[in-house]
Structure formats: C-alpha cells, structure tokens
Amino acid sequence: MLDDVVATRYVAPLREGGSLPGIVEADDLGLYVLKFTGAGQGRKTLVAEVICGELARRLGLRVPRLVTVALDPVLGLAEPDPQVQGLLKSSGGTNLGMEFLSGALGFDPLAFTVPREEAGRVLWFDALVNNVDRSWRNPNLLRRDGETWLIDHGATMIWHHNWPTAAASAARPYDAGDHALLRFAPDVRAAAADLAPLVTEELLAEVTAAVPDVWLAGEPGFDTPGELRRAYARPLLERAATIHERVQGDR
Known part of the structure; x- marks a missing residue:
C-alpha cells in the first residue's frame, strides 16, 4: 500500500503537463507533485500511475516515491487562477502524489x-x-x-x-x-x-x-x-x- 499524507498547502502549478499537476506541501513536510482526480484524464490515469510506478520500482527502476494525498477543497479558495481553483475544488478526497525531486x-x-x-x-x-x-x-x-x-x-x-x-x-x-x-x-x-x-x-x-x-x-x-x-x-x-x-x- 502507498503511504497516506494530507495536503496542507498548494505551492505552484506545473504547466508542462496537460492535466495541470501542482506542487503541494503535505503534513509530513514533504513536497509532492499532485495528480488530481478531477483532471480531465480522470482516475484511470492515476490507476496507471500507481500500477506502473510501483511495478517499475520493484523491477529496480528509479521512480519517485508515490503517496496518496488527502485534499480538502478549501485549499482552492485562495487560488487566483480559475483553472487551478476548479481543479482543487473538484478533487476533494484521495489524490496521487509523486515525491518532488529537488534539483532534477x-x-x-x-x-x-x-x-x-x-x-x-x-x-x-x-x-x-x-x-x-x-x-x-x-x-x-x-x-x-x-x-x-x-x-x-x-x-x-x-x-x-x-x-x-x-x-x-x-x-x-x-x-x-x-x-x-x-x-x-x-x-x-x-x-x-x-x-x-x-x-x-x-x-x-x-x-x-x-x-x-x-x-x-x-x-x-x-x-x-x-x-x-x-x-x-x-x-x-x-x-x-x-x-x-x-x-x-x-x-
């Protein structure tokens, strides 16, 4: 099973991806790239991320640590970007986090x-x-x-x-x-x-x-x-x- 963390702060969006993932800080003080359940690709994308990421890790390939991230939609209230605010509001509950590799x-x-x-x-x-x-x-x-x-x-x-x-x-x-x-x-x-x-x-x-x-x-x-x-x-x-x-x- 993946470790569970709770998102405490939305830090910044990552605009390279079509699903607009974002960097969040969690209650373990770690930074994670958050993949939203409310993104257009839907939850099947998150299922694929977990199965393939965890399989790759067990085969000896390097994959950032994956966690489940509990997200309270209230984090979106202060976001000025309507697209980001919409993602946060529509993704309450269990989302996917990928450990942020600083300096990569x-x-x-x-x-x-x-x-x-x-x-x-x-x-x-x-x-x-x-x-x-x-x-x-x-x-x-x-x-x-x-x-x-x-x-x-x-x-x-x-x-x-x-x-x-x-x-x-x-x-x-x-x-x-x-x-x-x-x-x-x-x-x-x-x-x-x-x-x-x-x-x-x-x-x-x-x-x-x-x-x-x-x-x-x-x-x-x-x-x-x-x-x-x-x-x-x-x-x-x-x-x-x-x-x-x-x-x-x-x-």
Missing part, C-alpha cells in the same frame, strides 16, 4: 548518456506497459546526480480504456521507433531475460493492491475492485513472457 533536470537524450543495459531495461518496461509517452519529444525522464528517473506513467496500459477489447489491444506489438533511449542501443533481450521472470502473479497482485479502492469502484463490467485488479494484472503477466519479441523499430 528534464532528460535530454543529446545532453545525457544512459548505459545500454539500463536503456534496455527502461525500453523493455515501457513495452510491457505499452507506454506511448516516452518519446524523444517528451521523454518523461528526469536526471539527478547522474541518475535517470522515470516519471508520468498515465499514458500506459491503454487497453484499460476499453475492457471488452483489452485482450486484443494488449496482444499488439510495441512501437519503439520514437523511444527516448533508442540512441543508446538498448539491449531489450538481455533486459527481458532479467526482468520477465520477476513479473509474477504475486508481484502483480502486490502492485495492483496499492491502487485505492475508490479509484476502482464503479467500473462497468466489474463487480468488485478485486476483480478489476485481476483484469489489470492479466495482460501484464501475459506480455511479460514475449513482449521483447514484439518490439518494433528498436533497430
């Missing part, structure tokens, strides 16, 4: 280098979760103290937007032609040999359990959050074994 820089594939092995592990993971948002145009990577960190996994597992066609969608190849780390000659097969055996039913049950029930409740076609969690795990378990054979554009 946006990743530039022309300015930084990544070892071939690490590039392969990141690309394999992105293929596993079908991340369509790790391109050289928008890497969704940060660099701090010589280390590369993965962020923003809301545009993953696109099959969860249409569960009746999820199996067919999850069976498709992964197009890596625009991947941010392609220039570092990622060794995807070596990554698959190391990481695929780690993706077990037990591991996926653990990471899907980190998603709050409130973000899973009411999904059409599913009677319980537990049933929906298993639906999230199933394609990932199936893809782990063979997705390295269906990565396209990586050579």
Whole structure:
C-alpha cells in the first residue's frame, strides 16, 4: 500500500503537463507533485500511475516515491487562477502524489548518456506497459546526480480504456521507433531475460493492491475492485513472457 499524507498547502502549478499537476506541501513536510482526480484524464490515469510506478520500482527502476494525498477543497479558495481553483475544488478526497525531486533536470537524450543495459531495461518496461509517452519529444525522464528517473506513467496500459477489447489491444506489438533511449542501443533481450521472470502473479497482485479502492469502484463490467485488479494484472503477466519479441523499430 502507498503511504497516506494530507495536503496542507498548494505551492505552484506545473504547466508542462496537460492535466495541470501542482506542487503541494503535505503534513509530513514533504513536497509532492499532485495528480488530481478531477483532471480531465480522470482516475484511470492515476490507476496507471500507481500500477506502473510501483511495478517499475520493484523491477529496480528509479521512480519517485508515490503517496496518496488527502485534499480538502478549501485549499482552492485562495487560488487566483480559475483553472487551478476548479481543479482543487473538484478533487476533494484521495489524490496521487509523486515525491518532488529537488534539483532534477528534464532528460535530454543529446545532453545525457544512459548505459545500454539500463536503456534496455527502461525500453523493455515501457513495452510491457505499452507506454506511448516516452518519446524523444517528451521523454518523461528526469536526471539527478547522474541518475535517470522515470516519471508520468498515465499514458500506459491503454487497453484499460476499453475492457471488452483489452485482450486484443494488449496482444499488439510495441512501437519503439520514437523511444527516448533508442540512441543508446538498448539491449531489450538481455533486459527481458532479467526482468520477465520477476513479473509474477504475486508481484502483480502486490502492485495492483496499492491502487485505492475508490479509484476502482464503479467500473462497468466489474463487480468488485478485486476483480478489476485481476483484469489489470492479466495482460501484464501475459506480455511479460514475449513482449521483447514484439518490439518494433528498436533497430
């Protein structure tokens, strides 16, 4: 399960993302990038962030710590920006926080280098979760103290937007032609040999359990959050074994 914190102060918006995430201070005195339940992309984006972020962490990739953030809409009363005020007012309750990495820089594939092995592990993971948002145009990577960190996994597992066609969608190849780390000659097969055996039913049950029930409740076609969690795990378990054979554009 994720740790729970309470937002005590809205600090500033981050206007790089389409969903207008913001930096908040919490009752543990930490700073977090807040992803709002009231944002246009909806709660499925937060579900993807948790499942993919926690899975990446357990596979040895660097992901900022994730927490659930309790937000009181009253924090929006003093905000002069109507868009920010609207987000705060519509996102009362449980939201997602990502630890703010002070001093981190946006990743530039022309300015930084990544070892071939690490590039392969990141690309394999992105293929596993079908991340369509790790391109050289928008890497969704940060660099701090010589280390590369993965962020923003809301545009993953696109099959969860249409569960009746999820199996067919999850069976498709992964197009890596625009991947941010392609220039570092990622060794995807070596990554698959190391990481695929780690993706077990037990591991996926653990990471899907980190998603709050409130973000899973009411999904059409599913009677319980537990049933929906298993639906999230199933394609990932199936893809782990063979997705390295269906990565396209990586050579």
